[in-house]
Amino acid sequence: MSTAKTPVAILLSGRGSNATALIDAARDPAFPARICLVLSNKPDAPGLEMARQAGLPTRAIDHRLFGKDRAAHEHAIHAALEEAGAKAVCLAGYMRLLTPYLTNAWAGRMLNIHPSILPSFPGLHTHERALEAGVRLHGCTVHLVTEGMDEGPILGQAAVPVLPDDTADMLAARVLRQEHALYPLALRHFLTQNPATAANSAALVVA
Numbered sequence: 001m002s003t004a005k006t007p008v009a010i011l012l013s014g015r016g017s018n019a020t021a022l023i024d025a026a027r028d029p030a031f032p033a034r035i036c037l038v039l040s041n042k043p044d045a046p047g048l049e050m051a052r053q054a055g056l057p058t059r060a061i062d063h064r065l066f067g068k069d070r071a072a073h074e075h076a077i078h079a080a081l082e083e084a085g086a087k088a089v090c091l092a093g094y095m096r097l098l099t100p101y102l103t104n105a106w107a108g109r110m111l112n113i114h115p116s117i118l119p120s121f122p123g124l125h126t127h128e129r130a131l132e133a134g135v136r137l138h139g140c141t142v143h144l145v146t147e148g149m150d151e152g153p154i155l156g157q158a159a160v161p162v163l164p165d166d167t168a169d170m171l172a173a174r175v176l177r178q179e180h181a182l183y184p185l186a187l188r189h190f191l192t193q194n195p196a197t198a199a200n201s202a203a204l205v206v207a
């Protein structure tokens, strides 16, 4: 088994705490990935500045410059990923719905972290919806990205309890701590397994 690190690009839109968890994990010589690029659709994303401070290559490709032409924006992103030599992509708080152009180009090698136990609560505002639903367990999911929103094969999940006096912010903070543990584990598992079986393996439960 080659010990070469797989070049992985990270796409983010905001704070970048999941990107930080992946970047920190990749510092370990035994971790099977190296971060080859951190790219954002928001030039002022704090996560981009964090990556610059970490000495990593960064790109900002502002979706607003492409108006309603999502495909043109994604062509620019794809070119940047190819130029950086990425072999896999991790969406880490990337808040744009991707078209089939990019999801097909990166089919089976684009991962996303989502703040719910899928298939419950796909999309946005997951913590508020979990509280409204009265679920007792909540959490996060790492999945492969497909054309459908948050529908791709699950690679890993983590669960947390929902406590009686929880607010959405308290629940989000408890889930975020698990996200930072789950994403590096799920990426390591994905990269070190035989790609043919990776998506069909038992989900990693870390909490």
Ligand SMILES: Nc1nc2c(c(=O)[nH]1)N[C@@H](CN(C=O)c1ccc(C(=O)N[C@@H](CCC(=O)O)C(=O)O)cc1)CN2
Pocket (backbone or CB within 6 Å): 091, 094, 095, 096, 097, 098, 099, 103, 112, 113, 114, 115, 123, 124, 144, 145, 146, 147, 148, 149, 150, 151, 152
């Ligand atoms: N084709 C796919 N695209 C994306 C997926 C996916 O599974 N398939 N995962 C998402 C991440 N995500 C939830 O995990 C998500 C991100 C964004 C949105 C959304 O409605 N975005 C709006 C814009 C919101 C904004 O700019 O703040 C939009 O794109 O119009 C829903 C779910 C990443 N993409």
Ligand SMILES: NCC(=O)N[C@@H]1O[C@H](COP(=O)([O-])[O-])[C@@H](O)[C@H]1O
Pocket (backbone or CB within 6 Å): 012, 013, 014, 015, 016, 017, 018, 019, 047, 092, 093, 094, 095, 113, 114, 115, 123, 124, 176, 179
């Ligand atoms: N639908 C995608 C989505 O909601 N992603 C969520 O956005 C946050 C980004 O935080 P971060 O920028 O600190 O990693 C994370 O909680 C992630 O699960």
